[in-house]
Structures are given as C-alpha cells and as structure tokens.
Amino acid sequence: MAxxxxxxHSHPSDSPDHDxxxxxxxxxxxxAVACGHSISMVFCYQQAVKLADPRQLHAHAERWPQWAAAxxxxxxxxSTVAENDYGLxxxxxxxxxxxxxxxxxxxxxxxxxxxxxx
Numbered sequence: 001m002a003x004x005x006x007x008x009h010s011h012p013s014d015s016p017d018h019d020x021x022x023x024x025x026x027x028x029x030x031x032a033v034a035c036g037h038s039i040s041m042v043f044c045y046q047q048a049v050k051l052a053d054p055r056q057l058h059a060h061a062e063r064w065p066q067w068a069a070a071x072x073x074x075x076x077x078x079s080t081v082a083e084n085d086y087g088l089x090x091x092x093x094x095x096x097x098x099x100x101x102x103x104x105x106x107x108x109x110x111x112x113x114x115x116x117x118x
Contacts, residue, residue: 003112026064
C-alpha cells in the first residue's frame with residue numbers, strides 16, 4: 001500500500017468549485033485509508049489555511065480534525081500563510097490543526113510514495 005501526503009490549497013467557502021474540491025479531498029482521504037493506504041500528513045496551504053481559523057464556520061473545517069484524530073493523521077497548517085495572510089498564530093488555530101512549515105511538508109513528501117493535491 002502507498003504512503004500518501006495530501007495538500008489542500010482551497011477553502012470550501014471561496015467558490016462552489018472549491019467546495020467540491022474540499023469535499024472530494026475529504027472523501028479521497030477516507031477512501032485511501034479504507035483501502036489500506038496510509039496518509040502521513042494533510043497540509044493546508046494558501047486558502048486552505050482558513051480551515052484552521054476558528055472564525056471561519058464551515059462543516060469541512062470540523063470534519064477534518066475529527067476524522068484525522070481518529071486516524072492519527074496530523075493536520076498541518078502553513079504557519080507563514082496563517083500569520084501573514086490571515087493573522088493567525090499557532091495558538092489561535094482551531095483544535096486539531098497544528099502549525100508547521102514547508103520544511104515539514106517537503107520532508108513528508110520526500111518520504112511519501114505520492115503527493116495528492118486538491
């Protein structure tokens with residue numbers, strides 16, 4: 001079975017297309033684990049950082065941490081984007097999300113069999 005890293009780039013509230021991609025990413029992750037693949041990280045970048053913003057209310061933002069915690073999959077948020085673009089510090093992130101950087105993301109990708117981006 002494959003070792004995967006998932007990169008999320010869009011937030012579901014940005015457009016109907018982004019909502020579809022966000023839901024597709026979530027279902028893809030569930031199906032991958034159900035098929036026996038492992039996910040070493042879900043990395044939130046660009047607009048997907050808003051999933052970790054407690055001021056943003058969206059069902060996808062709650063689904064990811066609940067499911068990821070049950071699967072022991074870390075949800076990492078790009079700290080630079082969070083701070084610079086959205087004014088979020090690591091302490092302000094929604095529970096279940098952790099701050100990290102491109103270094104952690106790049107290391108996870110280097111150790112993975114495949115990167116899947118949404």
